[in-house]
Amino acid sequence: MSNEMFLSANEAVAYASYKAGCKVASAYPGTPSTEIFETLARFSDTINCEWAVNEKVAMEVAIGGSMAGARSLCAMKHVGLNVALDPLMTYTFVGALGGLVIVIADDPGIHSSQNEQDSRVLARFARVPLFEPSNSQEAFDMMLEAYELSERFQVPCMVRLTTRTSHTSTKVDVGADFGPGHAAPKPYIKDVARNVAAPMFARMMRVKVRQRTEELRTYSASETTVNRIEEGDRSLGIITASIAYEYVKDVFGEFSILKLGMSNPFPAELVRRFAAGVERVLVVEELDPVMEEQVRAMGIEVVEHKTELDMMELNPGRLLTLRAEILGDVEIPVVHRADVGLPSRPPVLCSGCSHRGLFYVLSKLKATVAGDIGCYTLGAFAPLSAIDSVICMGASIGNAFGMEKAGHKNRLCAVIGDSTFFHSGYTGIQNVLYNGGSVTTIVLDNRITGMTGHQVNPGSGETLSGAVAPITDIGAVARAMGYQRVETVDAFDIERMEEVLKAELDADQPSVVIIKGPCRISAGLMQAGTFAVDATKCKACGACFKLGCPAIVRGETTAVGKRFQATIDPVQCSGCGFCVQVCRFDAISRIR
Amino acid sequence: MKTMNITLVGVGGQGTLLTSDILAKTAALAGLDVKKSEIHGMAQRGGSVISQVRFGDEVHSPIIHEGASDLLVSFERMEALRWRHLLAPTGQCLINDIDLIPITVSSGQQPAVTDLQERLEAEFPDAVFLDAISIAIEVGNQRCMNMVIAGAISNLTPFSAELWQDTMKNRIPAKLLDLNLEAFSRGRAVTAPAVV
Numbered sequence: 001m002s003n004e005m006f007l008s009a010n011e012a013v014a015y016a017s018y019k020a021g022c023k024v025a026s027a028y029p030g031t032p033s034t035e036i037f038e039t040l041a042r043f044s045d046t047i048n049c050e051w052a053v054n055e056k057v058a059m060e061v062a063i064g065g066s067m068a069g070a071r072s073l074c075a076m077k078h079v080g081l082n083v084a085l086d087p088l089m090t091y092t093f094v095g096a097l098g099g100l101v102i103v104i105a106d107d108p109g110i111h112s113s114q115n116e117q118d119s120r121v122l123a124r125f126a127r128v129p130l131f132e133p134s135n136s137q138e139a140f141d142m143m144l145e146a147y148e149l150s151e152r153f154q155v156p157c158m159v160r161l162t163t164r165t166s167h168t169s170t171k172v173d174v175g176a177d178f179g180p181g182h183a184a185p186k187p188y189i190k191d192v193a194r195n196v197a198a199p200m201f202a203r204m205m206r207v208k209v210r211q212r213t214e215e216l217r218t219y220s221a222s223e224t225t226v227n228r229i230e231e232g233d234r235s236l237g238i239i240t241a242s243i244a245y246e247y248v249k250d251v252f253g254e255f256s257i258l259k260l261g262m263s264n265p266f267p268a269e270l271v272r273r274f275a276a277g278v279e280r281v282l283v284v285e286e287l288d289p290v291m292e293e294q295v296r297a298m299g300i301e302v303v304e305h306k307t308e309l310d311m312m313e314l315n316p317g318r319l320l321t322l323r324a325e326i327l328g329d330v331e332i333p334v335v336h337r338a339d340v341g342l343p344s345r346p347p348v349l350c351s352g353c354s355h356r357g358l359f360y361v362l363s364k365l366k367a368t369v370a371g372d373i374g375c376y377t378l379g380a381f382a383p384l385s386a387i388d389s390v391i392c393m394g395a396s397i398g399n400a401f402g403m404e405k406a407g408h409k410n411r412l413c414a415v416i417g418d419s420t421f422f423h424s425g426y427t428g429i430q431n432v433l434y435n436g437g438s439v440t441t442i443v444l445d446n447r448i449t450g451m452t453g454h455q456v457n458p459g460s461g462e463t464l465s466g467a468v469a470p471i472t473d474i475g476a477v478a479r480a481m482g483y484q485r486v487e488t489v490d491a492f493d494i495e496r497m498e499e500v501l502k503a504e505l506d507a508d509q510p511s512v513v514i515i516k517g518p519c520r521i522s523a524g525l526m527q528a529g530t531f532a533v534d535a536t537k538c539k540a541c542g543a544c545f546k547l548g549c550p551a552i553v554r555g556e557t558t559a560v561g562k563r564f565q566a567t568i569d570p571v572q573c574s575g576c577g578f579c580v581q582v583c584r585f586d587a588i589s590r591i592r
Numbered sequence: 593m594k595t596m597n598i599t600l601v602g603v604g605g606q607g608t609l610l611t612s613d614i615l616a617k618t619a620a621l622a623g624l625d626v627k628k629s630e631i632h633g634m635a636q637r638g639g640s641v642i643s644q645v646r647f648g649d650e651v652h653s654p655i656i657h658e659g660a661s662d663l664l665v666s667f668e669r670m671e672a673l674r675w676r677h678l679l680a681p682t683g684q685c686l687i688n689d690i691d692l693i694p695i696t697v698s699s700g701q702q703p704a705v706t707d708l709q710e711r712l713e714a715e716f717p718d719a720v721f722l723d724a725i726s727i728a729i730e731v732g733n734q735r736c737m738n739m740v741i742a743g744a745i746s747n748l749t750p751f752s753a754e755l756w757q758d759t760m761k762n763r764i765p766a767k768l769l770d771l772n773l774e775a776f777s778r779g780r781a782v783t784a785p786a787v788v
């Protein structure tokens with residue numbers, strides 16, 4: 001009997017982990033992977049699930065779970081794997097005891113990330129089996145298979161989603177027997193040669209990894225049912241995986257297809273058999289030509305084409321262009337574009353966002369600002385234009401210090417959010433202090449991980465499963481390290497912020513300044529009040545426009561017609577009062 | 593049945609995602625294969641939001657080809673123009689009669705569109721315009737605007753009102769349900785095809 005639900009692949013991953021009897025689960029949020037653990041939290045009666053402080057720790061916790069014999073899960077977005085790669089690269093040598101599944105969500109097309117990278121390359125690099133579901137049902141089924149495989153071959157397994165699969169919902173049959181899984185934990189093994197990756201043991205492990213990879217290659221070529229040939233017109237044979245498979249079915253549906261649900265280790269024998277049975281081989285994959293290069297390396301000829309497929313998100317339209325090029329039997333529909341010249345809708349800091357005041361001040365102080373990743377990255381855009389650079393989580397502090405060392409002469413600071421500070425800010429501020437820098441690190445402390453949809457963090461006083469947690473005091477951490485100059489300022493007090501920042505940016509010693517103010521959405525303050533502009537007092541000076549608040553809207557022009565008075569949209573205003581503080585003519589006041 | 597492609601567009605915070613979720617689950621309840629795909633993330637507040645629903649006997653790609661949407665539902669007037677290229681030549685368009693001024697315009701960085709109505713009429717000569725916000729306010733809460741729109745969508749999809757209401761009952765918290773059901777019925781009534 002079937003038991004159907006309507007789930008995104010992210011949700012399916014969580015449901016499968018529950019059914020597989022996962023016991024230890026650790027992750028750090030990141031679009032498009034976040035909903036996996038938000039869903040998993042519903043099962044916290046049987047799964048110990050948590051938001052770790054970063055992906056490396058998440059990976060280490062999941063590895064610990066696996067070493068102790070429990071089925072374990074770890075999830076992150078693609079760039080998270082860069083952070084977590086170190087423990088993975090060695091646990092792949094040690095090998096799993098309890099099944100360990102690592103779910104990575106790539107973001108082809110950079111919908112919500114700082115870069116585009118293809119995690120399949122890292123799966124090969126780490127020599128771990130890789131599953132690539134094309135839809136939610138496959139995500140569910142492959143997760144179950146991955147837990148089993150991990151235990152059978154004692155290897156961590158990777159499941160790769162992409163933004164499109166993560167955020168597409170389809171029907172999923174979770175099975176009539178759906179419920180909490182009871183996978184028996186494997187008995188813990190105390191064995192140095194097995195668990196201690198010191199050189200003498202690691203050399204032995206290295207040899208075992210080679211052997212394991214070949215056994216897994218046999219599994220992927222002849223045992224698993226997720227790799228399958230779908231017979232069709234043999235004049236063309238298409239090798240494909242992941243979401244690309246779905247597009248191939250729509251655009252090249254009549255041809256023979258080799259669908260690889262498990263693409264690493266590459267099932268060479270199966271590929272050879274498939275290639276031998278078709279006239280021409282075409283490889284269709286999203287992002288890097290990972291499969292195509294392996295097929296070519298086997299000496300198999302692959303259809304060459306000019307249609308570019310190796311970056312950004314694929315879609316059926318791009319495959320149609322490919323088909324028009326290589327088969328010439330389809331017309332590309334003329335697409336009617338009417339969007340030329342429409343004003344854009346970029347994301348903006350919310351009305352009332354506690355980050356806004358800082359950027360107003362830094363912009364005024366003309367500081368050089370090494371930025372970081374979070375909602376506050378939006379402080380880089382006009383009219384705030386306060387942030388100079390953004391690289392990766394935690395980079396702001398080291399980047400600012402490097403600029404100082406390079407002799408950059410200006411007021412210099414790093415701006416970092418609280419979740420990002422907990423993720424990878426500690427080491428940065430310690431390095432500045434230890435190596436004699438004078439960088440001011442400004443922590444935007446809104447007590448939540450805003451950007452990814454308001455997940456709790458060590459500053460929130462609560463855990464993923466809703467338990468009360470101690471609150472980490474960032475100022476106390478800095479003082480304990482040896483920082484002499486540590487200040488805490490109310491995020492909504494612009495005057496005080498300016499005074500403190502001027503002093504700290506100009507000081508010769510390093511400092512940490514904590515800007516404290518709650519995220520307006522998570523604190524439920526989006527309707528906390530409304531302000532209005534008195535048109536008889538507004539001199540159209542434009543000071544409030546510099547806040548870049550979505551509620552402050554251009555009004556009437558002045559008599560000269562060059563400048564505009566301000567008005568406040570009562571629907572959007574959330575009553576933070578920043579505008580009152582920057583108005584020199586007392587033209588703005590609270591009406592609710 | 594032939595696969596039906598529906599694209600819903602709007603601005604973050606308007607409730608497009610709940611509407612597409614209810615649409616997709618209604619199709620699932622009807623026993624069809626369904627895919628619902630949405631792009632959020634950076635678009636959380638004030639950005640353009642797009643979500644796509646495809647249903648039929650067997651659905652593969654979750655993304656709808658450009659020029660292949662049988663129905664384009666725009667929760668905001670300008671967004672209809674922005675996504676015009678997704679609509680099929682024979683497709684229908686449902687436009688919520690509301691303007692949300694983008695920050696790029698309200699802050700003076702980009703010029704406003706002054707001929708919006710003319711352009712909409714030229715691009716979508718057969719569009720159904722719906723003043724969903726006024727209806728929602730009459731019903732008692734402007735936040736159920738999205739269910740007024742769902743009611744209008746229901747006239748253009750092959751599912752019974754009962755099936756839609758069943759999905760809503762499963763999806764919407766009990767204390768808001770009656771309000772939302774009322775909003776749905778009103779949206780369905782005002783756009784009901786005239787009986788000839």
Ligand SMILES: Cc1ncc(C[n+]2csc(CCOP(=O)(O)OP(=O)(O)O)c2C)c(N)n1
Binds near residue numbers: 114446
């Ligand atoms: C390595 C890595 N992990 C996760 C993310 C996803 N991500 C982007 S910003 C962010 C956290 C932002 O939280 P915080 O620093 O508190 O700032 P806020 O958004 O609340 O202003 C996360 C987790 C990422 N970009 N890189």
